[in-house]
Amino acid sequence: QLIYQIATKVARVEVEKNDQSLIEVLRGAVTLAQDEENVTVRVATSQHEFVEALKKQNGRQFEFLKKIKFEPSDEITKGGCIVETNYGEVDARVEQRVKSLWDTLAVNIPKVKPKIAV
Secondary structure (H helix, E strand, C coil): CHHHHHHHHHHHHHHHHCCCHHHHHHHHHHHHCCCCCCCEEEEEHHHHHHHHHHHHCCCHHHHHHCCCEEEEECCCCCCCEEEEECCEEEECCHHHHHHHHHHHHHHHCCCCCCCCCC
16 A cells, blocks of 8 residues: 555656646547547646647647547646546546556566465
């Protein structure tokens, strides 16, 4: 549990330092919903203006943002998002990503058999 809490804090600090980290999260989450007709992405209120400004920029790097409707949400922490489509949603909040990584690690940690005293 301590390691999980430390990992969560480290992830939070890194995300807070850099608005650009949201771009990769958006790219990954939106790719999963690429063929959807209606895509709405809820982002942290503090990053809403940032993504709207990116959306207005020209160039291939941010082209994927043009068809997306962004909504600010106080439920989303900085660096994360929730992608909503006609068929469901993709939860890409920082907390969810850390939990998912932790769950994967927990399943793959080698199990040590206890020593039996003789």
